[in-house]
Amino acid sequence: MKAVTWHGKRDVRVESVPDPEIKEPDDAIIRVTSSGICGSDLHLYEVLGPFLSEGDILGHEPMGIVEETGSEVAHIKPGDRVVIPFNISCGRCHMCGMQLYAQCETTQVREQGMGAALFGYTRLYGQVPGGQAEYLRVPQAHFGPIKVPEGPPDERFVYLSDVLPTAWQSVDWAGIPEGGSVTVLGLGPIGQMAARIARHLGHRVIGVDFVPERLEMARRHGIEVIDSDDADDVPDAVRQLTEGRGTDSVIDAVGMEAHGSPGAKFAQTVAGLMPGNSGAPLMSRFGVDRLAALGTAIEVVRRGGTIALIGVYGGMTDPLPMMRMFDKGITLRMGQAHVKKWIDGLMPLVTDDADPLGVMDLATHRWPLEKAPEAYEIFQKKQDGAIKVLLQP
Numbered sequence: 001m002k003a004v005t006w007h008g009k010r011d012v013r014v015e016s017v018p019d020p021e022i023k024e025p026d027d028a029i030i031r032v033t034s035s036g037i038c039g040s041d042l043h044l045y046e047v048l049g050p051f052l053s054e055g056d057i058l059g060h061e062p063m064g065i066v067e068e069t070g071s072e073v074a075h076i077k078p079g080d081r082v083v084i085p086f087n088i089s090c091g092r093c094h095m096c097g098m099q100l101y102a103q104c105e106t107t108q109v110r111e112q113g114m115g116a117a118l119f120g121y122t123r124l125y126g127q128v129p130g131g132q133a134e135y136l137r138v139p140q141a142h143f144g145p146i147k148v149p150e151g152p153p154d155e156r157f158v159y160l161s162d163v164l165p166t167a168w169q170s171v172d173w174a175g176i177p178e179g180g181s182v183t184v185l186g187l188g189p190i191g192q193m194a195a196r197i198a199r200h201l202g203h204r205v206i207g208v209d210f211v212p213e214r215l216e217m218a219r220r221h222g223i224e225v226i227d228s229d230d231a232d233d234v235p236d237a238v239r240q241l242t243e244g245r246g247t248d249s250v251i252d253a254v255g256m257e258a259h260g261s262p263g264a265k266f267a268q269t270v271a272g273l274m275p276g277n278s279g280a281p282l283m284s285r286f287g288v289d290r291l292a293a294l295g296t297a298i299e300v301v302r303r304g305g306t307i308a309l310i311g312v313y314g315g316m317t318d319p320l321p322m323m324r325m326f327d328k329g330i331t332l333r334m335g336q337a338h339v340k341k342w343i344d345g346l347m348p349l350v351t352d353d354a355d356p357l358g359v360m361d362l363a364t365h366r367w368p369l370e371k372a373p374e375a376y377e378i379f380q381k382k383q384d385g386a387i388k389v390l391l392q393p
Helices: 039-046 163-173 189-200 212-220 234-241 262-273 279-286 292-300 322-328 343-350 369-380
Strands: 002-008 011-016 028-037 062-069 081-083 135-138 181-185 204-209 224-227 247-252 301-309 331-334 365-368 389-392
Touching: 002 369, 011 369, 028 369, 039 369, 062 135, 163 189, 163 301, 163 343, 181 189, 181 292, 189 204, 189 212, 189 247, 204 212, 204 234, 212 224, 224 234, 234 292, 247 292, 292 301, 292 322, 301 322, 365 369, 369 389
Parallel strands: 181 204, 181 247, 204 224, 247 301, 301 331, 365 389
Antiparallel strands: 002 011, 028 062, 028 135, 028 389, 062 081
16 A cells, blocks of 8 residues: 655655554554644654654544454444544543543553554554554444445545544643633634634634645634734733733643744754654653743743643743743643533534534645655745645555
8 A cells, every 4th residue: 555654854655565464353453544744743854763764654534444443443444533642542441431431441552651542643542553554444333433424525524533532632731711712823724723623612812823825724714813024022912912911711722842942953853853752751751842832821821821732832941930820820731632522512513514613724735645745845944825734545
């Protein structure tokens, strides 16, 4: 089969690799019909190379048709249309019983000290082959796959793999009071959907970004926006809109590669350019993130407010302004999305022909799998109006 494989910094290729096979009785094989490129995939493209091996198959936002199931898989069958959550969870362990699916004790990558295994996301998360491919082996398929109806296009459902549950969790964890306000930092796919979900739930939403196409997309969905390139001081601009207080909550949908952090960017670049995987120990012990977005969040949120970190961070020695955070009485929540926890709330919205979250207005590029290298490049460089790219084998 054809698959998108990693070969080095900013070097992804479409290659022929062996077809996946059933290995365990709770496996399934799906024929992929759509697979998104996530902003988190760009961290692999740019920063997290020391944790990858040449030839690793990328991608964690797939959906498709069930081709084959193991003997212990009963809730799906060949021919079913399914979305695959990006985290791999068993649904049976103590953590899954608490709906903390991203911490599944069955698939935790204990040798790395990490949580549940993820598709297509480095040795840190199990080095499981990903879904930017023609076919995908799905472990723990007795629980993970989400059945969706036949008929509507893939775009109605594919975001259930990651984008929508991640965005929904960020809004839930932001603790926005009834009729309250939230600032969303970063209007990429997660930020766009977090802003729309918060507005759908009746909150005032202010979105911050500097990319014109992202700002315009947010405006189309009724979001107030601040262009960070035009604003001399983003926290001050938000306070001017909120009686001098700041918003009740902030969602940081940017993460480790925030603009405006030159020192950390240099450190990430040096580690990423070290030969082979020699940069991995350095990043595991002493890695730093670009914290400009988190610093902005701390200043933007009102006193006593809540920050939800949903953009991926990976630093181990990140400095935080603890006095400022303590003095403001900030609540901070963060972590990988527990995908299946949020599906029951999302499914009525994506099956509604009125499309209340505007899922049909998110993908800007729908390209064949063979064009993945070009897709990664324009997405990483924010060229050609790229906001969300879907690959279709």
